[in-house]
Amino acid sequence: MTDLLTRRDQRLLGRSTASRRIVPIRIIVLLASLAGINYIVWRWAVSVNWSSWWIAVPLIVAETYSVIDSLLFGLGAWRLRERGEPPAAPSTDSPETTVTVDVFVTTYNEPVELVMRTALAAKAISYPHTTWILDDGGRDEIRAAAEAAGIGVITRSGDWVDRPRHAKAGNLNNALLATDGEFLLILDADQVPDPSILHRTLGYFKDEKTALVQTPQWFENVPESDPLGSQAPLFYGPIQQSKDGWNSAFFCGSNAVLRREALMQLGVSRYAAEVEAAVRRAVKTSSRLIARAREEAVDQPRVLEVLDEAETIVERARVEIARGDGFGDITYRFQRGIDAIAFRFADADVAAMQSDLAELAAMSVGPDTFDALDQAALDLLSQRSASPLQAIESISMLVNALDVDRGDEAQAIMPLATISVTEDMATAMRLHGLGWKSVYHDEILAIGLAPEDLSTMMTQRLRWAQGTMQVFFRENPLVQKGLSWGQRLMYFSTMWSYLSGFAAVVYIAAPVLCLSFGVVPVTAYSVDFFARLIPFLVLNQALFWVVAAGRPTWRGQQYSLALFPVWIASVTTAFQNVYRGRALGFSVTPKTRPTATSRRWDLITPQLWAMGCLVAALVLVGIRYLTGQADGVAPLVNILWVVFDLVIFSIIVRAVLYPGPQGSRDKESS
Numbered sequence: 001m002t003d004l005l006t007r008r009d010q011r012l013l014g015r016s017t018a019s020r021r022i023v024p025i026r027i028i029v030l031l032a033s034l035a036g037i038n039y040i041v042w043r044w045a046v047s048v049n050w051s052s053w054w055i056a057v058p059l060i061v062a063e064t065y066s067v068i069d070s071l072l073f074g075l076g077a078w079r080l081r082e083r084g085e086p087p088a089a090p091s092t093d094s095p096e097t098t099v100t101v102d103v104f105v106t107t108y109n110e111p112v113e114l115v116m117r118t119a120l121a122a123k124a125i126s127y128p129h130t131t132w133i134l135d136d137g138g139r140d141e142i143r144a145a146a147e148a149a150g151i152g153v154i155t156r157s158g159d160w161v162d163r164p165r166h167a168k169a170g171n172l173n174n175a176l177l178a179t180d181g182e183f184l185l186i187l188d189a190d191q192v193p194d195p196s197i198l199h200r201t202l203g204y205f206k207d208e209k210t211a212l213v214q215t216p217q218w219f220e221n222v223p224e225s226d227p228l229g230s231q232a233p234l235f236y237g238p239i240q241q242s243k244d245g246w247n248s249a250f251f252c253g254s255n256a257v258l259r260r261e262a263l264m265q266l267g268v269s270r271y272a273a274e275v276e277a278a279v280r281r282a283v284k285t286s287s288r289l290i291a292r293a294r295e296e297a298v299d300q301p302r303v304l305e306v307l308d309e310a311e312t313i314v315e316r317a318r319v320e321i322a323r324g325d326g327f328g329d330i331t332y333r334f335q336r337g338i339d340a341i342a343f344r345f346a347d348a349d350v351a352a353m354q355s356d357l358a359e360l361a362a363m364s365v366g367p368d369t370f371d372a373l374d375q376a377a378l379d380l381l382s383q384r385s386a387s388p389l390q391a392i393e394s395i396s397m398l399v400n401a402l403d404v405d406r407g408d409e410a411q412a413i414m415p416l417a418t419i420s421v422t423e424d425m426a427t428a429m430r431l432h433g434l435g436w437k438s439v440y441h442d443e444i445l446a447i448g449l450a451p452e453d454l455s456t457m458m459t460q461r462l463r464w465a466q467g468t469m470q471v472f473f474r475e476n477p478l479v480q481k482g483l484s485w486g487q488r489l490m491y492f493s494t495m496w497s498y499l500s501g502f503a504a505v506v507y508i509a510a511p512v513l514c515l516s517f518g519v520v521p522v523t524a525y526s527v528d529f530f531a532r533l534i535p536f537l538v539l540n541q542a543l544f545w546v547v548a549a550g551r552p553t554w555r556g557q558q559y560s561l562a563l564f565p566v567w568i569a570s571v572t573t574a575f576q577n578v579y580r581g582r583a584l585g586f587s588v589t590p591k592t593r594p595t596a597t598s599r600r601w602d603l604i605t606p607q608l609w610a611m612g613c614l615v616a617a618l619v620l621v622g623i624r625y626l627t628g629q630a631d632g633v634a635p636l637v638n639i640l641w642v643v644f645d646l647v648i649f650s651i652i653v654r655a656v657l658y659p660g661p662q663g664s665r666d667k668e669s670s
Contacts, residue, residue, distance in 0.1 A: 029074035032539035039532040056521035062503035072493035079245025087203030101129035102181030107189040127198035160410040169423035188254040190449040211262030211436035219450035230450035233551040248490035249440035250428035267415030313337035422467025433482030465570030473578040501567030511638040515621035
């Protein structure tokens with residue numbers, strides 16, 4: 001805890017320099033942006049080696065991606081916001097001024113001891129509140145331990161049986177309808193809160209438009225060298241502060257306080273929007289079905305009669321939508337109208353069949369007439385036109401599927417977004433779209449447990465990235481109504497960053513091809529080239545350095561390249577899930593280290609192949625130099641490039657060798 005307090009004091013002291021830092025930040029942002037644009041325009045215009053277009057074009061596209069990434073980072077930093085001391089929390093002196101708070105500790109299968117450690121710390125929070133354990137595993141041992149400590153337990157109701165569970169989002173949505181606190185503090189099972197967490201965050205909600213206050217996630221089981229890159233000081237610092245300046249700091253799933261009113265408004269508005277969209281689709285589709293049925297029934301007057309009546313019902317629904325009638329009423333009248341047509345013509349069909357049967361019965365003159373009767377029946381029935389019921393069967397199925405009660409879900413209102421395996425970003429983006437504000441309070445107010453081995457870390461990062469890309473494919477922020485242009489770009493920048501895996505493949509392949517086979521994707525490594533590239537690289541790193549204000553960023557930069565297979569997998573699997581319906585599954589990040597101690601080299605097979613190719617390229621270029629096949633500046637530039645890539649990839653090797661936090665603090669060096 002002493003270490004935690006030291007970091008907290010450093011962050012609070014750092015806020016006093018915010019106004020002084022913003023000027024140099026903006027100067028470097030401007031210079032880096034101009035250098036990046038100057039470089040990439042020149043590259044496209046005069047330096048692409050079209051004779052080797054198959055690598056030259058991917059390289060320039062990858063470089064363009066990186067420049068855009070830099071521009072987005074700079075745009076965020078332009079408004080980097082470091083808040084001062086938080087406003088005072090509402091007074092607890094009287095019931096009139098005290099606000100009500102529910103503290104949710106979410107759990108699925110974490111060890112009871114770990115859950116109770118967090119729950120007991122949550123109970124000890126100094127501001128008045130009610131503590132709940134949201135046990136999605138429904139475990140008796142959790143309930144027994146919680147009840148013994150005087151802590152409430154909420155599990156899924158029976159309404160969730162045989163319906164989509166929506167993982168953590170479903171767990172929280174279930175609890176929202178079972179509680180009534182004005183504010184919610186959400187904690188993961190391993191995030192032990194400081195007693196002052198509510199006193200340090202509730203004051204922001206004096207602004208009635210504030211829906212969310214997010215605080216950092218900090219982990220106690222991470223050595224200073226942070227070989228797994230768990231602390232994320234760049235994200236839980238400059239990046240969130242930059243987003244905060246654009247009112248787009250987003251919910252990170254834990255260590256956050258949310259306003260119930262905002263969440264419920266979001267849930268109701270999303271429900272209304274989804275019902276409206278469904279009704280509009282049904283009316284539009286019904287019109288198309290009727291038009292198609294008319295083409296197929298031009299010589300069937302009874303069917304055309306049915307279609308005329310159905311078209312009247314559809315047109316009435318369209319008028320009611322334009323008039324702004326309630327969608328519940330529109331849906332009810334739409335369904336009943338189509339059903340009435342079906343029932344009336346069903347009665348007519350039954351009467352006609354009874355008449356046909358009577359005629360058939362008159363033909364039965366004896367026990368030897370069955371063969372003749374069968375043929376006579378076929379002749380008689382073939383003379384009748386097709387049943388109009390068949391013509392409107394599709395419409396009937398369509399309108400009956402319009403269920404404003406959302407019977408396919410456990411509850412109609414789902415405030416936290418269920419479109420992704422990570423509920424946090426989508427929920428925050430939707431809240432911002434409704435005009436709510438968010439706050440990033442850069443003070444460590446809870447301590448948690450980070451992954452302690454490479455396998456767990458990669459599972460966690462994959463899930464985060466998949467969730468982010470699901471949101472991108474389903475609700476691209478660039479086209480979301482209600483968001484400012486700055487908010488759209490801030491959300492887009494997070495999603496854009498996960499495309500780096502594809503650029504990484506090119507950044508590995510280009511120098512390998514150059515050193516191994518002499519393939520040069522740039523027309524010439526000339527003075528013009530270096531005069532544009534070097535300033536951009538230097539200014540870009542200077543921007544990171546100034547914005548970070550002493551926080552280590554190198555580890556994050558390493559993993560942005562070293563985890564390229566994870567980023568590629570996240571994009572491709574999220575795409576398959578959204579557009580082809582393939583399941584992603586949901587894996588809770590383990591909070592305890594696996595008992596197996598074997599080193600999982602299999603987890604980094606693509607990286608090992610990449611490193612092997614890089615080393616082989618160095619060997620081959622040495623041979624090419626000895627045989628006189630290599631000369632000029634190009635091989636030297638690419639040798640430096642390969643060495644840099646190998647330094648980057650060294651972190652993934654260290655991650656495999658990492659023995660865990662116990663006894664490693666003194667061994668690991670930064």
